[in-house]
Amino acid sequence: MRYLKKTLTLFITLAASSTSHAAPAFPCCPTDKDTVARPDAHAPISVMGDHTHGEGQWMLSYRHMSMEMENLRRGDVRVSSEEFFLADGGYTVAPEWMSMNMHMLGIMYAPTERLTLMAMGNYLETEMTHEIVSQTAAIMINGGETKFTTYSRGLGDLKVSALYRFYLVENRKAHFGLGLNLPTGSINKKDKLPSMGGATEQQMPASMQLGSGTFDLLPSLTFVEQFKDWSWGAQANGVLRLENKNSNNYRYGHKLELLWWIGCNLAQWLSLNGGLSYNYSDELKGVQMSVNRMGGNGRSVSTAFGENYGGHHLDLILGINLIKPTGYLENHRLAFDLRLPIWHDLNGYQLEADSVLTFGWQKAF
Numbered sequence: 146m147r148y149l150k151k152t153l154t155l156f157i158t159l160a161a162s163s164t165s166h167a168a169p170a171f172p173c174c175p176t177d178k179d180t181v182a183r184p185d186a187h188a189p190i191s192v193m194g195d196h197t198h199g200e201g202q203w204m205l206s207y208r209h210m211s212m213e214m215e216n217l218r219r220g221d222v223r224v225s226s227e228e229f230f231l232a233d234g235g236y237t238v239a240p241e242w243m244s245m246n247m248h249m250l251g252i253m254y255a256p257t258e259r260l261t262l263m264a265m266g267n268y269l270e271t272e273m274t275h276e277i278v279s280q281t282a283a284i285m286i287n288g289g290e291t292k293f294t295t296y297s298r299g300l301g302d303l304k305v306s307a308l309y310r311f312y313l314v315e316n317r318k319a320h321f322g323l324g325l326n327l328p329t330g331s332i333n334k335k336d337k338l339p340s341m342g343g344a345t346e347q348q349m350p351a352s353m354q355l356g357s358g359t360f361d362l363l364p365s366l367t368f369v370e371q372f373k374d375w376s377w378g379a380q381a382n383g384v385l386r387l388e389n390k391n392s393n394n395y396r397y398g399h400k401l402e403l404l405w406w407i408g409c410n411l412a413q414w415l416s417l418n419g420g421l422s423y424n425y426s427d428e429l430k431g432v433q434m435s436v437n438r439m440g441g442n443g444r445s446v447s448t449a450f451g452e453n454y455g456g457h458h459l460d461l462i463l464g465i466n467l468i469k470p471t472g473y474l475e476n477h478r479l480a481f482d483l484r485l486p487i488w489h490d491l492n493g494y495q496l497e498a499d500s501v502l503t504f505g506w507q508k509a510f
């Protein structure tokens with residue numbers, strides 16, 4: 146949440162400084178080339194596959210995403226750790242807080258006017274803090290410490306996709322995408338976890354693993370309409386698991402995201418954007434192999450059970466896109482956006498997302 150204050154302050158400062166002099170008029174997208182050189186030609190930076198490129202064009206990108214999660218939730222209500230420890234026959238360990246930092250490198254290339262190819266790899270760092278049900282249990286399984294933290298880091302899954310622009314009429318365009326998630330990220334990460342007689346190195350639950358472990362299909366459909374100094378877009382994207390289980394005997398649920406955004410150019414180099422993202426994700430299927438499911442209180446930790454994965458959430462997106470239109474660093478883009486949950490309805494017991502901040506650099510050649 147500390148990002149929120151910073152972002153809002155920056156927003157207000159930028160908005161105030163830009164509206165004090167009239168925004169320059171520039172033509173509305175007479176050619177495809179011109180439409181990509183305006184700050185709102187890209188969606189908020191956390192949206193993937195939002196644009197296509199002109200024939201022969203390349204683009205490199207780097208994104209950094211940081212997510213924080215805290216507070217346990219059941220459905221759409223918060224629950225205390227006391228309530229949680231009594232649930233479903235008794236959990237022994239409660240997740241308390243989680244953070245994920247993801248570095249994403251992307252490359253795009255358009256072999257034809259209509260087709261853009263895309264590849265993206267990522268490196269992840271994840272941390273999770275936990276609380277043990279009681280001091281007595283902590284003495285038996287964790288040397289008396291009621292709190293413990295687990296970590297994982299490494300390369301995540303690689304995504305390759307193709308975007309096909311099937312529609313371009315005046316100021317409106319649309320493309321569909323079809324991608325594949327390659328399970329390059331490890332699903333065998335271990336760390337010290339509490340167990341009878343003291344903490345030992347053990348397999349961590351899916352939420353701490355670096356990839357899905359399955360080949361997944363990534364379809365998407367995107368529509369954008371540009372006006373003189375503003376634009377809007379919408380996208381539907383999904384993740385369809387192509388395999389019933391990964392090598393650890395489980396798979397994540399299928400996912401659907403519906404996105405809507407609006408971008409407003411305050412200057413030739415600056416746009417502010419806002420949007421909404423609705424996410425649905427199914428439960429985790431299967432039983433996670435080698436993950437401990439038993440604890441002194443009955444069950445081990447909520448993340449060891451598939452029913453505590455997935456659900457619905459609706460996020461508000463607030464972002465800024467910057468582009469250098471001419472001169473030194475011409476066409477370099479910098480952008481960031483903040484996603485704040487406004488509603489969640491989660492399956493089982495889960496930590497709720499607190500905020501997701503993404504910033505990124507992009508450059509087309």
Ligand SMILES: [Cu+2]
Pocket residue numbers: 196197198204253
């Ligand atoms: Cu691009």
